[in-house]
Amino acid sequence: MATIKGTAPAKVNLTLHVTGQREDGYHLLDSLVVFADVADRLGATIAPDLRLQVTGPFAMGVPTDDSNLVMRAAKALQQARGVKLGAALTLEKHLPHAAGIGSGSSDAAITLTMLADLWGVVPLPHDAPEVLALGADLPVCLRAPNPMRMSGIGDVLSPVAGLPDCxxxxxxxxxxxxxxxxxxxxxxxxxxxxxxxxxxxxxxxxxxxxxxxxxxxxxxxxxxxxxxxxxxxxxxxxxxxxxxxxxxxxxxxxxxxxxxxxxxxxxxxxxxxxxxxxxxxxxxx
CATH class of the missing domain: 3.30.70.890 (GHMP kinase, C-terminal domain)
Structure with a gap:
């Protein structure tokens, strides 16, 4: 069975202004986010259940169970769209994790996009509750590779046009x-x-x-x-x-x-x- 593949680019906050904090503890941000062409890679094939293998130079220490955002994203889409199929996922880690460049969130975002295609279901929009539950960086990573102004708790996104080549x-x-x-x-x-x-x-x-x-x-x-x-x-x-x-x-x-x-x-x-x-x-x- 054919494997579909995708890339999860590094998310770079060129600015990050903290403008407040809500009563529930979430911080309010204002940030210019761009995406760089260094990236993790993901492959997915139809399978009877959900499973994850992690390879690549930064595979060490990356979990393959439900604590990984890739698995959490896959299950969120599966449940939201009533999908009975599973997928065998292979994540090739080229980006360091816990490094401020959103590699886990970018991995989860491309997982949502790819599995919607693989399973033939409507993708989750960036402002869906299931997406927001996966973390503040998920909405902006779903808009990659477009530069975005990210505000609120990460859920308010505005396209940024006309950045110079750099x-x-x-x-x-x-x-x-x-x-x-x-x-x-x-x-x-x-x-x-x-x-x-x-x-x-x-x-x-x-x-x-x-x-x-x-x-x-x-x-x-x-x-x-x-x-x-x-x-x-x-x-x-x-x-x-x-x-x-x-x-x-x-x-x-x-x-x-x-x-x-x-x-x-x-x-x-x-x-x-x-x-x-x-x-x-x-x-x-």
């Missing part, structure tokens, strides 16, 4: 930055929203705008893992990097560059100096 250097030092710990260490949870993104920006204009925005989780993440600040400093020191920051709650950091040629050169220099860091040049999709 590339990223993604860097993750080998440190753990638990999301709950980062939010707990955040002293001010009522920051200002992201400034509106002007239309028609060229690369220089976009770099200038981005440099004026924030990731409010950077300071608490750096206090937990100083290597985050070291990674940003290393990126800022490289010729061609116009802006450097942290994605999500960390620990992955990014350097914004004009093109892939520059991204590859910067990535090579950083990787040679820090052999134990994950470093990846990536085009913005």
């Amino acid at each position: 590339a990223l250097v993604l860097v993750r030092p080998p440190v753990a930055v638990p999301t709950q710990s980062v939010f707990k260490a955040l002293s001010d949870k009522s920051g200002t929203p992201m400034e509106p993104l002007p239309k028609g920006l060229d690369f220089e204009g976009f770099s200038h705008w981005l440099a004026g925005q924030r990731n409010d989780l950077l300071a608490p993440a750096s206090s937990i893992a100083p290597d985050v600040s070291a990674a940003i400093a290393r990126l800022k020191a490289q010729p061609g990097v116009t802006v450097a920051g942290m994605s999500g709650s960390g620990a992955t950091c990014f350097g914004l560059v004009r093109d892939m040629a520059t991204a590859r050169q910067v990535a090579k220099v950083v990787q040679v100096s820090q052999m134990n860091w994950w470093v990846a040049p990536a085009a913005v999709m």
